Amino acid sequence: MTIRRILTVDADMATLKEVSKPVEAVDDDLRALMDDMLETMYDAPGIGLAAIQVGVARRVIVMDISRGEDAPREPRYFVNPEILWASEETAPYEEGCLSVPDIFDEVERPAKVRLRYLNYQGETIEEDAEDLYAVCIQHEMDHLNGVLFIDHLSRLKRTRAVAKVKKAARVDA
Ligand code: NI
Numbered sequence: 001m002t003i004r005r006i007l008t009v010d011a012d013m014a015t016l017k018e019v020s021k022p023v024e025a026v027d028d029d030l031r032a033l034m035d036d037m038l039e040t041m042y043d044a045p046g047i048g049l050a051a052i053q054v055g056v057a058r059r060v061i062v063m064d065i066s067r068g069e070d071a072p073r074e075p076r077y078f079v080n081p082e083i084l085w086a087s088e089e090t091a092p093y094e095e096g097c098l099s100v101p102d103i104f105d106e107v108e109r110p111a112k113v114r115l116r117y118l119n120y121q122g123e124t125i126e127e128d129a130e131d132l133y134a135v136c137i138q139h140e141m142d143h144l145n146g147v148l149f150i151d152h153l154s155r156l157k158r159t160r161a162v163a164k165v166k167k168a169a170r171v172d173a
Contacts, residue, residue: 001039004054006098009148009162010169012055016099017146020050020057023079026122030060034077034120037062042073046098048136050143053099061140065132081117081141084126086110093135095149102168103161107152109138 007015023030033056041049041062051060061078091111096104112130115137119125129137139149150158 002036003043004036004040006040006044006049006053007055008099008101008165008169009150010166012099013162015055015057016052016143016148018052018057019146020052020059020144022059023118026079026118026120030058030079031120033058034060034062038064038075038077041098044098047132048140049098050140052143052146059144061137061144063136063140065136077120078115078137078140079118079122081115081137081144083113083138083141084116085114087112091135093132095135095139097139097149099143100148100150100161100165103150103164105150105153105157105161107135107139107149109135113138 009016033051037049037051037054040054047065048061048063051058059080061081063076064074066072066074087110089111090108092106092108094104095107111134112128113134114126114128116124116126150161
């Protein structure tokens with residue numbers, strides 16, 4: 001497994017804005033990508049990662065929302081995820097993103113969603129998500145369409161966020 005470089009908005013905005021393409025088959029090559037993505041996510045550390053964040057424009061997401069450092073790992077894999085239904089009720093959550101480091105802001109999204117996706121084995125799964133799971137899958141599915149959580153904020157907040165990441169990247173360099 002390889003830890004891959006995570007693309008960030010200061011240098012890689014054009015790639016992050018790409019719309020990812022559907023996966024044709026869940027095969028060993030795709031599982032190798034998902035393994036790399038999971039290790040990259042744990043290393044960051046983060047709770048979700050879309051393939052485009054490592055520069056691969058495919059509709060693939062990995063996630064682990066288990067809480068606490070000592071919690072057992074609960075990796076989840078999503079290939080070609082779809083939202084079948086979303087609640088009218090919405091809920092706010094303070095979101096962040098590995099591609100927009102050190103920026104956090106509140107985003108309002110449907111509180112519950114029903115999902116369909118292929119898992120690590122390529123089986124079709126349908127299930128309901130709520131709470132952090134619902135927040136995270138909607139955030140990651142946005143990435144597949146080139147949408148970042150800062151795109152849900154005002155233009156002023158978005159501009160400030162990108163400027164802040166760019167400034168931090170200069171300082172780190
Ligand atoms: Ni993100």
